[in-house]
Every structure is written in C-alpha cells, then in structure tokens.
Amino acid sequence: MLYITHTKENNYFQMSKAFFLLVVIASEISKTKATCHNTEIGDMMEGQVLDHPNRPCQRYICQNDTLITVNSGCVFNGTCYRIDSEWQSGCQTYTCDVKFKNNTVWYISEVKVPRCEHRDKCFEKGQEWIEKCGTYTCKVVYNNGIYICEPIRIRQECTDIHGNCHGSGETFPFNCTGIPCDCTCETDDNPVRYRCQVPNVK
Structure with a gap:
C-alpha cells in the first residue's frame, strides 16, 4: 500500500510539473504572437521596430497592439540619413538636424561645411586659387537660412x-x-x- 500511495503522489507531482510547463510554453507563445498587422510589411511582434523597404526614413513600431508610423531621419536624394549623421553631396557637407515646431518634429538636411564649386573642383570659404592668370576666391554668404557659395575673381593679370x-x-x-x-x-x-x-x- 505504501508503494502504491507513493506512486500516486509521484504521478500527481509529474502531472503538476507538466501542467506548469504547458502554462509557461503558452505564455511564451502569447508573447511572440504577432499583434500588429500591415499589408505592406506584414505582421509585427509587440515592441518590434521595422523600416519600410521602399520609403526612406519611414519606420514602423508595434506598441500596445497598435502600429505606429514615424519618420526617423532626413531624406536626401532618396537616401535616409539619421540624426547628426554627415554626408557629402557635390562640394557640400550636410548633416541631419531635428527641430521641434508647433508640436511637430521636423528633420532638416542642413549644410554644415559650405564650399564653392568651380570647374569640378571644391574650394573652402576664403580659399584662393589661380586660373588663366586670374585670382579667384570662394565667397560664402548666409542669407535667410541658405548658403550662397560663389567663386569671385578678385585679381586679373x-x-x-x-x-x-x-x-x-x-x-x-x-x-x-x-x-x-x-x-x-x-x-x-x-x-x-x-x-x-x-x-x-x-
């Protein structure tokens, strides 16, 4: 009788342990179950972040079973640049800046290092060079948020x-x-x- 009683208790323990494992597995499955849906990017898990494959800087976030769409950087010539990143286009060096206005976030591509372009060459502000006995300089003027870069001839021989x-x-x-x-x-x-x-x- 003692042997049989011990077997029942052991079986009960094994059944309880199995039930606990099933609960844990079910809980993990519920955590990994897709909670956000989108026809373009498919299903997303809670807390997952995805970038749109064809729209630069457009990012999706799955939060509280809701799909949130946000911009995540500056779009320049079809390429997404993150905040504070730098890139070169022509003779200019740009940076991605973020500004807040009227409760709206604006991502702006700004010229960080303005330069003059002359005959496929780049020149720094104030730099001088000689071409066909003429001396030129790079003149940079900042007006209404825009850099105007222009090669100016200052001497001619x-x-x-x-x-x-x-x-x-x-x-x-x-x-x-x-x-x-x-x-x-x-x-x-x-x-x-x-x-x-x-x-x-x-």
Missing part, C-alpha cells in the same frame, strides 16, 4: 605669348594677330587691357 602671367605695368611679348609685338598690362580696368606696339614690318 595679363598673359604673354608663352602663357606666363604679368601684373599691371609689366611689358611682355605677345601675338598681335599673327605678328609678334610687345604689350604692357593694365589691370585697372575690368577686363584687363593690353596696350601693344606692333613693330614696323618691311
């Missing part, structure tokens, strides 16, 4: 027959319509003037 540069008052050899001549550079006018003397041709 004359070019001789060999391609060398000459400043105001300098005399140099030149080609006057197929005839060798000597010219003097005058840089007071814009454009510069060449005052030339053609030798007498016999």
Whole structure:
C-alpha cells in the first residue's frame, strides 16, 4: 500500500510539473504572437521596430497592439540619413538636424561645411586659387537660412605669348594677330587691357 500511495503522489507531482510547463510554453507563445498587422510589411511582434523597404526614413513600431508610423531621419536624394549623421553631396557637407515646431518634429538636411564649386573642383570659404592668370576666391554668404557659395575673381593679370602671367605695368611679348609685338598690362580696368606696339614690318 505504501508503494502504491507513493506512486500516486509521484504521478500527481509529474502531472503538476507538466501542467506548469504547458502554462509557461503558452505564455511564451502569447508573447511572440504577432499583434500588429500591415499589408505592406506584414505582421509585427509587440515592441518590434521595422523600416519600410521602399520609403526612406519611414519606420514602423508595434506598441500596445497598435502600429505606429514615424519618420526617423532626413531624406536626401532618396537616401535616409539619421540624426547628426554627415554626408557629402557635390562640394557640400550636410548633416541631419531635428527641430521641434508647433508640436511637430521636423528633420532638416542642413549644410554644415559650405564650399564653392568651380570647374569640378571644391574650394573652402576664403580659399584662393589661380586660373588663366586670374585670382579667384570662394565667397560664402548666409542669407535667410541658405548658403550662397560663389567663386569671385578678385585679381586679373595679363598673359604673354608663352602663357606666363604679368601684373599691371609689366611689358611682355605677345601675338598681335599673327605678328609678334610687345604689350604692357593694365589691370585697372575690368577686363584687363593690353596696350601693344606692333613693330614696323618691311
């Protein structure tokens, strides 16, 4: 009798343990069951976050059985950039900034490092360079939230027959319509003037 009683108690313990495991399994299944549904991205679990595959910066969050749609960054030329990230486009360096206005979150692509573009080259603000005896600088003006970057010619010199540069008052050899001549550079006018003397041709 003692043996049989012990067996019943042991069976009862095994049954209780099995029931507890079933409860745990059922609880875990309920946790992983999809609670949010969307025809474009499918089912989502509670707390899950997914990015839309075709809409940059559009993000879905499954929270309390409700699917929430939020923007998550700056869209620039079809690419999503997160807050404070930086990227290059042309000569400009951009950053993604977030602003709050009228209880609305705005993601804005802002120019962080403005530069001038001239003949497929980039120049920093205030940087000078020489091209065809002209000296240029990168002028940057900030107006109404917009950077205006423009290459400005600040000096111009004359070019001789060999391609060398000459400043105001300098005399140099030149080609006057197929005839060798000597010219003097005058840089007071814009454009510069060449005052030339053609030798007498016999």
